[in-house]
Amino acid sequence: MALQTQTGTSTDLNAQIFQRLHPRAYLERFIKEDIRPDGREATEWRDLSVHVGSISTANGSALVRLGDTTVICGVKAEIAEPDLERPKEGFLVPNIDLPALCGPRFKPGPPSEEAQVLSDRLASTITAAGVLPLSALCIHPERAVWVLYVDATCINYDGNVFDAALIAMVAALKNTTLPTATFNEETGRTMCSRKLRKPLPLECLPVSYTFGVFDGTTVLADPAAFEEPLLDTSISIVLDEGGALLSAGQLGIADKDTMSMCVSAAKERLETYGREIYAFLE
C-alpha cells in the first residue's frame, strides 16, 4: 500500500490523473464507499431511452441510449432465393459495427475482433431466442424469401453495448414493416405492393441484463466503459417479456450463487422497468 501513502501526502494529485494511472485503485475506493464513479449504486441501472422509426429510408429502425452508450439500428429488407436445404425459410442477418468514432479504443479499418464477437453473440442470442420465425419471411417456397439485414452501429461507446444493441435490434425489428409481396411464377419476378405493409410477427421480445463482478465479490449492474476492463467476470442474462430465461452467458470465475443472484436481479429489473421498453411500440 505504497500507493495510499503516496496519495495521502500529495494533495495536489488530481482525481482524473489518479483515475488514469491507477484505475483499479480508483474504482476500489468508490466501491468501498458503496458508490460507483458515475454516482450509481452497485445494482443501479443507467437511464434507457428507445426511439423508433428515425431512419426513413430503412424498413425499420431504432435508436437506443443506455446512459451515454448510443446504438442505432436499421433493418433493410431485400428479396433473395432461399437456401436449397431450407426452401421455406428467409434470412435474418444481424450485425454490429464498432467504428472508430464511438470511442478511443477503436481503430478504423475492417471490423475488429471485438465487433465480430459481439455480432456473433447478438446473432446467436436472437436466433436461439426465436425472436422471428424464419418461415415468416417466405414469399414463395424455393423461389423468393425476404432477407433482413439488421445493421447496428455504435455511436458512443460507454460500456454494455451488448444490452443496448440487443434492445436496438429487437426494437428495430418490431418497427419493421414489409410490403405485401407476391411471386409471379410465369415471369419469375416478385412484385411488392405500394400501399399494403405488414409488421413482422415477432414471437418474443428479449432483453439482456449484463452484470460484472469486481474483485470477486461486488456485482455491478450495467457496467460502464471505465468499469468494463476492470471486471473479473461478465454475466449476461437474457429474459423474455414474461420473465422466462432465454439464455445465460458468463465468462470468468463466478461462484455458484452469483449466477442465480444475477438471474433474480435481472427479473427484478424486468418487473420494475423492463416491460415498458417495448410496450410503447405496440
Next chain:
Amino acid sequence: MSFTRPDGRGNEDKRPLHIIYERLDRVDGSARFGFGDTKALASVSGPIEVRLAAEQPSKATFDVTVRPLSSLPGTESKALATSLRGLLSPSLILSRNPRTLLQLVVQSLTPSPIESYPPSLAAACINASSLALLNAGSIPMTGVVCAAGVALFRSTTEEDIPALVLDPSESESREAVGCGCFAFLFRTEIAGSQPLPTNDTPGARLVWTNWHVKDGTSDDGELARAQALGLAGAETIWRAIKQSVPQMDNLPPPPLPSRSTAGELGIITQSDEVSDQDMNDAKIEI
C-alpha cells in the same frame, strides 16, 4: 424420467472419452480430446517471441486460434477463441513470463454447422486445450479447466418434467429445446500439505456458461440443475485427465487403481510401441 436418448445412453452418461497426447514435433505441447466422435486437437507453443505490437510489459500475451474442420474460420470461431482465452486465463499464471507469447491453436476434428459450435464440440475444444497446456508444462498453471455440454429436452405428452442430458451428440443438440456448455476451473487451494485422496476432485469454480433455451420458462432451478449436471460431467473428465497425466511421457504406465474404470473411460495409453504406431497412423489421418 421417461426420456430415452437415440443412442441408448442414460441421461447422465457421456460418450466414451478419448485422451491422446499427440506429441506433435514442432510445438511445446499437444493433445487430442474426444467425446465419442466429437473430437478436437489442441497445440500450445510458449513462451515464445511476441510481435512488438502485441507485447505486454507485465504479462505474457495469450493468443488463441480456433479452426473448424473445413473452410475458413468465421465469426463463430473467433467468438469461441475469445471465450477460450477468457476462460483459460484464470487457470494460467501469465505474469511469470512477461513480454512473451503463449499461442494456443485448437483444431476441430468434427464437422460443425456453419453458424455455431455445438456445446459438446466447444467442450471438447476446452478439454483439449487444458490437456495441451498440461502437456506443454511450460506455463505455470493454477488449476485445470474442464468442460461438459448439457442439453434440455421437454416432453410434450408426459407430465412436464424436463429432461437434462449430459454430453449431447450433434443431432441431440440440434433437436434439444435448450443446450449449453459449462466450464469449471478445478483448483486445489494450497492450505495444508495433505495430498488429495485418489479419486476426489478439488474445488471447482464456474468459469464459462453458454446456455440458450428456445422456449423459456421462468423456472429458476433449470439453469442451476443444468450447471450441476455440467459440473458432474466435468468432474469425471477431470478424473480421466488426472489418470492420463502419468502416461503422458510414454513411461510405463503406473498400476491403475482399477483397470475396469480405465477401460470404461476409454483412455488410450501410449505405453508401448504398438500404440506408438497407432499414433502415427492417427497423425496421417489428420
